[in-house]
Amino acid sequence: MLTEYNLRFLKVLHYYGFWITFVGWKHDKIKKICLPVRGVVIGLSSILAIYKLGQEGIQCIINGTVVYFPFMVYTFTIPILLFKNRKHFLSLLLDFEDCWKFFCEEKERKVLERHYKRIWKVANYVHICFFFEIAFYAVMQLALDSVLHYVFDYLSKPHVLTYPHMGYLPTNRTWDGLYYVVAVVGCYNLVETLSVQLGWVILFVVIVAYCYPILLLTEKAFKNLLQYDGDPDSAALKKAVQSHQLLVKLNKDLKAFLGLPCAFETLFVSIILTLTAFTSVTSTDALVVGAYSSGFILHFLAALLYFSLGQLLENKSEELFTILYDLRWYTFSPAVRKDLNMMIRQARKPFVIDFHGNYKFNLENFMQILSTSYSYFTIIQTLTDNH
Secondary structure (H helix, E strand, C coil): CCCHHHHHHHHHHHHCCCCCCCCCCCCHHHHHHHHHHHHHHHHHHHHHHHHHHHHHCCHHHHCCCCCHHHHHHHHHHHHHHHHHCHHHHHHHHHHHHHHHHHCCCHHHHHHHHHHHHHHHHHHHHHHHHHHHHHHHHHHHHHHHHHHHHHCCCCCCCCCCCCCCCHHHCCCCCCCCHHHHHHHHHHHHHHHHHHHHHHHHHHHHHHHHHHHHHHHHHHHHHHHHHHHCCCCCCHHHHHHHHHHHHHHHHHHHHHHHHHHHHHHHHHHHHHHHHHHHHHHHHHCCCHHHHHHHHHHHHHHHHHHHHHHHHHHHHHHHHHHHHHHHHHCCHHHCCHHHHHHHHHHHHHHCCCCCCCECCECCCCHHHHHHHHHHHHHHHHHHHHHHHHC
16 A cells, blocks of 8 residues: 555655556557557657758757757657556555655654655755746746737737747748647647646655655664674664665666656756757846746756756765774674675665666766757757858
């Protein structure tokens, strides 16, 4: 039986359009059909963005049109990768259940519940951010454009809204049916993109933050062994060994589930930071500058959050290794030393999110992403100057 927090997690993921929770359920076939259909709709946006790039060249980077190509690819790819790894997600949920059952003492439960409640406070802020972004990026622009035209008769032609496909309208566009069809389709794609991005934020933050209190409780179990000069109490040793085994399995399932999506996220962040920053710097349209500069800030802060949480887990796991190394192992019996040696060898590998040893989610890799984005930025700027 899933705990209250895990059930809440599943409902939130379903709300944001992630279908990885339907493992072997009756809706599984329906979701498998919906995924390619969703991909066709979003894929058309990607094809149009590439067409625009070939038609206008560097100008479509300046006006922000091409940025929707990586956005559409992201919107389709992340749910696909998570759906592909959904069995590992189920395994992760079972790991959290096992940890909840194992750490059953009153003080341990208080630690878990305190951190879980903090996590969901952050998730509620993400909900607010989601509706704010929809209002700011999707609804407000079209509403403001229509009000300025129909109510105040201020505009002579529709403004270039920061929606996908808006750049494909002719220069002599008017408020006709084609304009509103393109705007509504662009608005839908934008809502899909925001839903996937904010859903990924909640998924990553909740899963990683669920792991942190387990690290804390494992650290406490290790520290209890420091007080012994001879063989530790059998209950204390059993607690330390079993908590460490749970942690090893949790780290394995975490990498299996988030490894590939996080590798893709790393590539996506470097490209998006480059394109949004370049459009913000080079565009002369105030609305475009405001939309893309705020987009740059949001993606920068989201990436900083991801890699900071990953660094937090890595730092705490290194502290666990230090505690194990400081134990008075030379006073223990050979049987206890054997268990301790196994834990030390496993603890030497830090609790880190990566993909086969690459794309590690820590602050060192975050700085490397910023360096890569700056390199891309200078290349595009050079190409622009040449034209």
